[in-house]
Every structure is written in structure tokens, then in C-alpha cells.
Amino acid sequence: MNTARLEEHLRSVPHQVLSAVGDISDVLFRLIQDNQIDLLVLGTQGRTDLPKLLMGSVAEIIFRYSPIPVLTIGPFVPRERKVNHFSRIVFATDFSEESVAALPHATALVQDLGTDFTVLHVLDGTSTGTVDFESSADHALRQMREPIPIDPEVGTYPTYAVEFGPFADQIRRFSEERAADVIVLGVRPARGRLGIATHLARRTAQHIVGDATCPVLTVRG
Secondary structure, three states, rough: HHHHHHHOOOOOOOOOOOOOOOOOHHHHHHHHHOOOOEEEEEEEEOOOOHHHHHHHHHHHHHHHHHHOOOOEEOOOOOOOOOOOOOOOOEOOOOHHHHHOOOOOHHHHHHHOOEEEEEEEEOOHHHOOOOHHHHHHHHHHHHHHOOOOOOOOOHHHOOEEEEEEEOOHHHHHHHHHHHHOOOOEEOOOOOOOHHHHOEEEEEEEEEHHHHHHHOOEEEEEO
């Protein structure tokens, strides 16, 4: 989309178009700091061939280093989809510090919008081994039911769900079945080479962002 088309698309929205030259992530982070931006919205291609893989890697660099939350619209989010209100939010957690870092942002959306809020935990078969699923699920539900700071006047309280299987696949499936408007996910910041960065499993966050059929809000832990 060129500048003229962008201006036409945004004509009813107060905005400022900024243009800069340089490395994508470096330019974005400088603009974020210079303009006191609170939220970065990013569109990304998939990762099924080399150009798309490179774009996916750029997106991962951005959301793992970004000092502010990043709302990513991946390649499987329908382009005709109109999002006027986030009425269904899925907050995915593995109870790690990085994951919990995203909770205040999820609850802020709930408080502001009075929306449907689901807290999701996935039991991965590769990590649970032979542990009984039912007892593991009960334990996870008890952890998820710890107090979540939602204003009682809003009248919206979370529901809880435990799924079993590969984390990224189950989040995508669950969110699609629930017709989620946004997935909220805490991500581990990059340390050293980005290829070493992980969240729950190798590149799990990137897989969720790349495969989800709704936008994904990532918050660096």
C-alpha cells in the first residue's frame, strides 16, 4: 500500500504518517520512543517459503524486542474480517513469569470493553508424560483460579479451559472454535541469538502468531 492509498484509507481517523529509512526493527523502536507510542500494530506474512520465513523472522524480532505490546495480524486472519470490538479474548498461559506479564493487558481489555474472557492452559503430552490428565487438569484449573484483578462493576469474569496437546496447535484450534477476536500471549524476550529464544517450546510464539485466524497481542515478559 503506497502513501496515497494509506492516507485515503485513514482519512476518517486522526493520524500521522511517518517515513524513515533503515533496519525495520531499529526504525520502529526509535519511532516508538520518539513518539511515545503505546501499541504497535504489525501485519506479517506466513512462513511457508523463504520470503515469508524472512518476514516471519522480522515479526518475531519485533515482538520479542518491542518495549510495548504488539498486535500482529497474521496471514490466516481473513482480510474481510471487520473488527469493531474485541468481544471474545483468549489469554493463553503456562504460568511462567513471561506469560503472566501479559495478564494486566488482557484484564485491561476486559475492563475497558466488558468482553468475554477465557483463560487457557495447554497440557503438552511431551512434558506431562504418563501423568494423569484429569489430575493435571484439576491442578491447572486451581492455578488459573487465583485472583485476577477485574473490576466487579464490569460484571465480566473469566472462564477457564484446559486442553491437551501441542501448545501452539491447541491455542489456534481453541481460539478458532471459540471465534476469538484476539489472543493475548506473553513472550520471552530474545537473549543472544534469536534462534535460541523460546516460549514454552521452540518458536512457539511465532507459530501461534503465524497460524492464528485472529490477531495476536504479544507482550514481552
